[in-house]
Amino acid sequence: MKYTLGIIGAGKIGEAILAGALAKGLYTPKEVILSVRSELHRQDLERKYGIVATLDNKAVAENSPVILLAVKPKSIVEVLNSISGHLKPGTLLISTAAGVPIDLIEPCVPSFVGVVRTMPNLAVSVGEGMTALSRGRNVSDEGMSLTEGLFGAVGGVVTLDETHMDAVTGLSGSGPAYIYIVIESLADGGVKMGLPRDVAIHLAAQTVLGAAKTVLMTGEHPAKLKDQVTTPAGVTIDGILELEEGGLRVALIKAVVKATERSRQLLHK
Secondary structure, three states, X not given: OOOOEEEEOOOHHHHHHHHHHHXXXXXXXXXXXXXXXXXXXXXXHHHHHOOEEEOOHHHHHHHOOEEEEOOOHHHHHHHHHHHHHHOOOOXXXXXXXXXXXXXXXXXXXXXXXXXXXXXXXXXXXXXXXXXXXXXXXXXXXXXXXXXXXXXXXXXXXXXXXXXXXXXXXXXXXXXXXXXXXXXXXXXXXXXXXXXXXXXXXXXXXXXHHHHHHHHHHHOOOHHHHHHHHOOOOOHHXXXXXXXXXXXXHHHHHHHHHHHHHHHHHHHHO
């Protein structure tokens, strides 16, 4: 085949994974072919990354042993039907379509195609994403290792049984939006108390980043780390009391539950 990696769709997720893979040296620009829907976008991507970009999904299918399918859930069956007859034996197909199960994808492609379902989040665009992977029937250990490396170039990776993927969508897939609201709210509190807006946002964002990194690097339970900040009769416990009275904890739990339920309904819209 002409290329090592093919990408169908270059929205925020598809382009972020492309950029991460190139930056980490997993692929060279000459090894990548990508398909998009508009000529303007095609030209922009070729200029920006030095890769081959096309308007023809079939060209990607015919010339790539590994295909990242980064299209919207409502488009995936149409795209799969259009490329199915052009896939070669041993092809690895990696889907980022939220809410689309493997048992919907596999019947649309030949049995010699291995399918991996993934759920990345927006933070892949800054190299700090979180992606969950689920393995289809025909995926080799080498295929899983390759997929882990591809998404590892743009953040953390975890492999899970597919039954957990809707919950992943509700938690880490939608989670950045919840945290942006938390950051905005913390910053608003700082502004209320007299801080300049830009300083308040910087303080809030770095605080969230630092807290998250502490959880990941120490391996400690968040509750234990919270207790380390919360001194007896100190200022933090008063703030926590307000959060509990305001229902922040329950609201975040319910947000994950509701988003998970919505993920299960995406294909039925």
